[in-house]
Amino acid sequence: MARTVGIGLQDFEKVRKRNVFYVDKTKFIQEWWESQDDVTLITRPRRFGKTLTMSMLEQFFSVDYQNRSDLFEGLYIWQKEEYRRLQGTYPVIFLSFANVKETSFSETRKKLCKTIQLLYRKYSFLLEGDLLSESEKEEFLKVSPDMEDYAASLSLQQLSNYLYRYYGKNVLILLDEYDTPMQEAYVNGFWNELSSFTRNLFNATFKGNPYLERAIMTGITRISKESIFSDLNNLKAITVTSEKYADCFGFTEAEVFSALDEYGLSDKKPEVKAWYDGFVFGNKADIYNPWSIINYLAEHKLGAYWANTSSNSLVGKLLREGSKNIKQDFEILLKGGCLKKVIDEQIVYNQLHAKESAIWSLLLAGGYLKAVQTEQIASTGTVYYYLELTNKEVRSMFCNMIHEWFADYDSGYNDFVKALLQNDLKAMNVYMNRVAMATFSFFDSGSRPSAESEPERFYHGFVLGLLVDLGERYVITSNRESGFGRYDVMLEPKNPADDAIILEFKVRDAQEEPDLNATVQSALQQIEEKKYAEALISRGIPPEKIRRYGFAFQGKKILIG
Structure with missing residues (x-):
């Protein structure tokens, strides 16, 4: 009987206790431990099992999980006698920045410090007895969301010191989703402040920490060394192009096909492969994202599970x-x-x-x-x-995103596409001007807005929109000339009953063209001079089945003829 599929479980103990579907990745424990790397940074896309892996590491090594053979029996790592003896023998500091998604530096700093404060509370037993001096106990209790920068930067190193003295062993530090706050900082404009704060915290924790045995950080990106890792020359970075640990995150094709067999879905292998295969880590191809596979096993239907799990803003x-x-x-x-x-x-x-x-x-x-x-x-x-x-x-996912660029603005884009297919020139003009008014600035960069660049940005966004909405009905091509002068787009029908369409785009030259009508005529003349229709005729499309349109731009005004 197939195992129950548990959705969203990131705690290794819960996965094992509930006996839900799980792919054994405990070989990673051996590979990482035998690597002897001091500080390891592993980057993988979201929903690739990073948090579950960190939970697995914590529960394998932490003294809080001594004698928990029930969590690992039957798995790869428990076949290794030397690793059975290693289980539950180290103090482990495990924290995550996954939920630090504030939109200002002050709130992000507080959230990070609060995360550290909650970690300290877990070890409040250190305040008992005389392990810590009175001044150290005072410092322990001062760890808070409002602690000063120097105290925050040293907080994890200090906790490592206390745990070393309590257990007589250096600590393992596991930091999950280290880069989540940094991505929010970039989007919301406080990158410089947060990178400085984070750099000091990481240097004290991972570089200048004499009580550190080893550490792992996980995230999606490898943020530049100059930004936050400037002094960490002991960092081993494992990215998506690295061969190390290539099959430790994500499911291999053999693992996916075995799961499909277990759930009676063997005949679905080709379509599952087309939808969810494709990730490449190092020299390992045919890696599948776990989130989509687990959801497919639960739902038995294809869908954009991974792509829609979080913001792609x-x-x-x-x-x-x-x-x-x-x-x-x-x-x-x-x-x-x-x-x-x-x-x-x-x-x-x-x-x-x-x-x-x-x-x-x-x-x-x-x-x-x-x-x-x-x-x-x-x-x-x-x-x-x-x-x-x-x-x-x-x-x-990208098709939906591009479609929403227009749909979010209620711009009449869909109506324009319908008018184009129906050869309704009047409606095309009405709707395209509505599209342009709503979306020109939307396609320009907020950091470098430029009136001159707006038509060009709009044009290329518009072409992407055509690809999404008409890609199933037409073969769409556009030229590759540099600079926004004259561009053409050709729509070659896949159904012989449909007309072929040629679109030529041109920005009005006020010195040569008295009005937009003249610009339209210049665009149409360009179609004839360049003999764009010849390519379509050579592929068997009758000349009378080829429609031509000139698009003239002047600021945010468009005239189609």
């Missing part, structure tokens, strides 16, 4: 406000294409708007893209990554 903001190059590249991805990019896995959040490589690096670290191939240039040592959308689930 940062990703959406970067794509929506990105340059024309970002949108053009994303057009390639939506069509199933591949990008060749240089990746810098040390994310510098405050460079995301200025450095395009940082955006692709963030999307790779977040699991939205996969690296299908790498290429190193011998003369320079530069490594290029060939990037694709991870799978159908991720593509579905």
Whole structure:
């Protein structure tokens, strides 16, 4: 009989006690312990089992779980006699920043300090007896949301000292979702203040801590060394391109197919693979995200489970406000294409708007893209990554996101698409101007708004919208000329009964064109001069089945003819 599927369980003890569906990942304990690394940073996309793994580590090593063989019997690690003797023998400090999502520095600082205060309360038994001096007991009790910066930065080191003296052993420190506050700091504009505070805390905890045995941090991104790890030369970073621990997070294909067999879903393997396979860690391909698989086992139906578990606002903001190059590249991805990019896995959040490589690096670290191939240039040592959308689930998420760019503004975009298909020129003009008025500034960057860039940003966002809404009905292509002068979009029908459509976009040149009507005519002339229709005719589309439209821009006004 198949095991019950438990959704959202992140406590290892609960998983084992309830005997719910679980894939044995305890080999990670052995691999990490034998690595002898001092401080390990492991980055993986969200919902990839990081928190459950940290819970497993705590309950394996912590003295609070001495003699808990019931949690590990039958699993890989319990087959190793030397690890049975290791279980429950270390003091462990385990904390998580997963819920620190405040929108100001002051509130974030308080939440971080409150998290540490709650950790101290767990060890309030240290105040008993004479292990601590009176002054140390006073300092212990002063740990609070309002403690001074120097006290906050030293708090975890001090707690390590107290536990070392109590147990006679150095401590293990487990910090889960270390980068969650940093992402919120970037989105909400207090990156510099928080990075300074965090740098001091991390340096005292992980670098200058004589009571530390080993430590693990987990997160989604590897934040740049200069930002918060400037003095941590003892840090071993394991990212999505690292071979180490490649199959310890996420499910392998063998594990997924075994689960489908257990639940009587063996015939669903091809469609499950198409939707949820695609993650690549190091040299391990065919990794599946656990959250979607677990939900699929429970629901027995395909859906965007992982993609919809939390906000994708940062990703959406970067794509929506990105340059024309970002949108053009994303057009390639939506069509199933591949990008060749240089990746810098040390994310510098405050460079995301200025450095395009940082955006692709963030999307790779977040699991939205996969690296299908790498290429190193011998003369320079530069490594290029060939990037694709991870799978159908991720593509579905981005399609929904792009659709909502227009839908959120009640702009008449859907009505424009209907008018375009029906060749209703009057309605096209009405609805496209409504779209433009509502969304021009929406596609511009909040940090560098520019009237000159608005038409170009709008155009590329509009093309992405067409790909999402008409991609099943048309093969959509757009050109790759640099600068926003004249652009064309071609819609080649998949059904011979539909018309082909050519769209030409042009910004009015006031010195050459007296009004928007002249600009429309110039755009239509461009279609003829460039012989765009010839490509469609050569593929068997009759000339009378090819419609041509010129789009003329002047500020936020658009005329279509």
